[in-house]
Amino acid sequence: DAGVIQSPRHEVTEMGQEVTLRCKPISGHDYLFWYRQTMMRGLELLIYFNNNVPIDDSGMPEDRFSAKMPNASFSTLKIQPSEPRDSAVYFCASSLALNTGELFFGEGSRLTVL
Amino acid sequence: AQSVTQLDSHVSVSEGTPVLLRCNYSSSYSPSLFWYVQHPNKGLQLLLKYTSAATLVKGINGFEAEFKKSETSFHLTKPSAHMSDAAEYFCVVSGGNQFYFGTGTSLTVIP
Numbered sequence: 166d167a168g169v170i171q172s173p174r175h176e177v178t179e180m181g182q183e184v185t186l187r188c189k190p191i192s193g194h195d196y197l198f199w200y201r202q203t204m205m206r207g208l209e210l211l212i213y214f215n216n217n218v219p220i221d222d223s224g225m226p227e228d229r230f231s232a233k234m235p236n237a238s239f240s241t242l243k244i245q246p247s248e249p250r251d252s253a254v255y256f257c258a259s260s261l262a263l264n265t266g267e268l269f270f271g272e273g274s275r276l277t278v279l
Numbered sequence: 280a281q282s283v284t285q286l287d288s289h290v291s292v293s294e295g296t297p298v299l300l301r302c303n304y305s306s307s308y309s310p311s312l313f314w315y316v317q318h319p320n321k322g323l324q325l326l327l328k329y330t331s332a333a334t335l336v337k338g339i340n341g342f343e344a345e346f347k348k349s350e351t352s353f354h355l356t357k358p359s360a361h362m363s364d365a366a367e368y369f370c371v372v373s374g375g376n377q378f379y380f381g382t383g384t385s386l387t388v389i390p
Contacts, residue, residue: 208383210378
């Protein structure tokens with residue numbers, strides 16, 4: 166398997182623009198997670214899905230952030246409108262199971278909002 | 280509730296000397312514990328995991344960790360550091376339908 170695939174790897178945009186980050190999980194994994202990593206706050210869980218259904222979105226910063234998983238092989242994280250404080254690396258990860266299953270991470274999407 | 284505490288934010292060792300990265304956990308359940316490594320500009324990669332089998336867990340690249348329930352610890356060790364071990368290391372506990380990450384330990388290896 167190719168692993169978790171994220172795109173784009175790098176995104177530079179201007180404040181106010183819409184940003185869409187994409188993720189393809191490992192085939193057969195029922196869980197998908199979106200994390201954000203910054204120097205100040207470390208690694209934060211934004212939202213996770215189980216069988217395409219959002220289970221916990223309590224980490225989503227505010228209404229500007231939204232995430233969808235229309236099918237088992239694709240998820241998006243959208244920021245609209247973007248702000249400079251959204252600059253971070255966004256990771257997608259997938260897992261077969263919680264508790265005993267490990268997380269498989271993508272390479273991340275580095276977002277810079279000017 | 281589940282949580283992990285990584286006791287050192289930064290560790291520096293000389294190449295060829297032992298590595299010790301410390302992690303304490305808190306868990307209401309029998310925990311599953313993991314160590315992940317993150318090299319610069321890369322995603323996180325699993326080093327090893329404990330899921331209630333043997334308490335001494337061997338991982339990739341010569342790393343191992345010992346689960347000590349009495350001390351609620353899961354420290355990561357390696358007998359001899361290599362330059363390629365320089366990275367950020369995260370201790371993780373899972374339980375209650377979540378993964379809980381520590382704040383990370385940055386490992387520097389001095390030639």
